[in-house]
Amino acid sequence: MSEGFKLTITPVKPAAIPAEETILGVARSLIESTSTWTQGKTYKNVKTYHRSKTLEDGAPWHCRVSEHTSAEVTFDQLWGKLGKDKAINEKEFIPEVHKVTKVKEISPTSSIWTIYYTFTPPVSPRVFTVLQVTHLEETSPRTGIIISIPIDLSDNKDLEKLEEKGVRGRYVSVERIMELENDETEWRMATSSTPGGSIPSFIVESTMAGKISQDVPHFMKWFHGLPK
Template sequence: MSSAVKLTIAQELRPDELPSDEHVIAAAREVLEATKGWKKGNAYEKKTVQTYSRQKGPGDGAPWHCRVSEHPPAEATFDEFWSKLGHSHAEHEKEYIEVVKKATLVKKVSATQEIWTMYYEFPSFGVSSRVFTILVVTHYDESSSPREGLSVSIPVDLSSDPELAKLEEKGVKGRYVSVGSIKELPNGNTEWRMATSSSPGGRIPTFIVESTMPRTISADVPQFLRWLQTIKPANGPLPTL
């Protein structure tokens, strides 16, 4: 186990050298706290999703972007958010993010750590398919008040383990790291905060990727909420945790 973690796409994890939950969550909290001081950007989705950004720093492989949105219980409760973003996170992304076509579980490391390979297709942009292989770490403390759940994705390189590598999708290899937070607010609403740094790989110009990131990550919010409505029972909310 590694004793320290830097959340970055500059260096991928190896499946035999995965960090502990403690160190991943500590690094995730540092990123989330730092987002509060990042440069404020545009608001999207009828001004309901605010974006922020930070330039590439030492040890980073790319700049960082963040989005923050607040949701009343009538839209989605904390339990409903966490039931889909804190459990089978990668698999659920396939359901509400259109360009994610496959999500394959490579290895269940523990109750809170899983390695997934994600296959993206971008037919409307005319670019090759992309593959992102990640370690997903989730954390939820029932005793915390206000309640908060964290989901962290870190890029993984499977080349050192041929058996696991066989499960990886084929395509241009990209990398992303992300930190997601679902948090109860004093007013009864739920805050969804997500920070990410990424590179799609291949020859897509960096300026195109970076200029479109705020709008791209903001669109995930209404897409998730629309999908959530389609799976809610007709007579009430989703089951609580």
């Protein structure tokens, strides 16, 4: 079932979800490969990279990388907000995320979520349903990884009822939070996506680097505004 598994925007049905070890292995290879991708624009302290679509991909890949001092955010603080309840917290710091629903918990580190995005008209709302898998490596350097894989619930009507109504988009992503030697933390994220509907792909791709880089300052503003 998991043989030949690839991280792409092609949705996976719940019955065909590979083992977590398989997902983690593929995700690690992908995020490590981002060091060889083509560098794009830098937005303040956020560097972006990209990789063209291959025959196995449904869309090109984009990556952002930022490094943070312990005064900004520590490894434990970043992992605490992204390695646990990621979808719930993203609703608080990503303006377009309007609603999130946990569809099914598969294990303590693996759950299916449906995420409802709203945009400025005339762009209609989008629904992204994903499996989120998390894993924390306690060995040095401590590394946390979060993988999101598009899921197709059409074979399970009970689960499908939990999805919001809207244009179905798809995204796949791998985030890696890693301790660095200088008491800093690297936050690296790679993603490939399609918003669905009639938005031309060239518009989506031309704005992707700027869009994903905004997640970092959005997170920092939200995190530093939390009650201490």
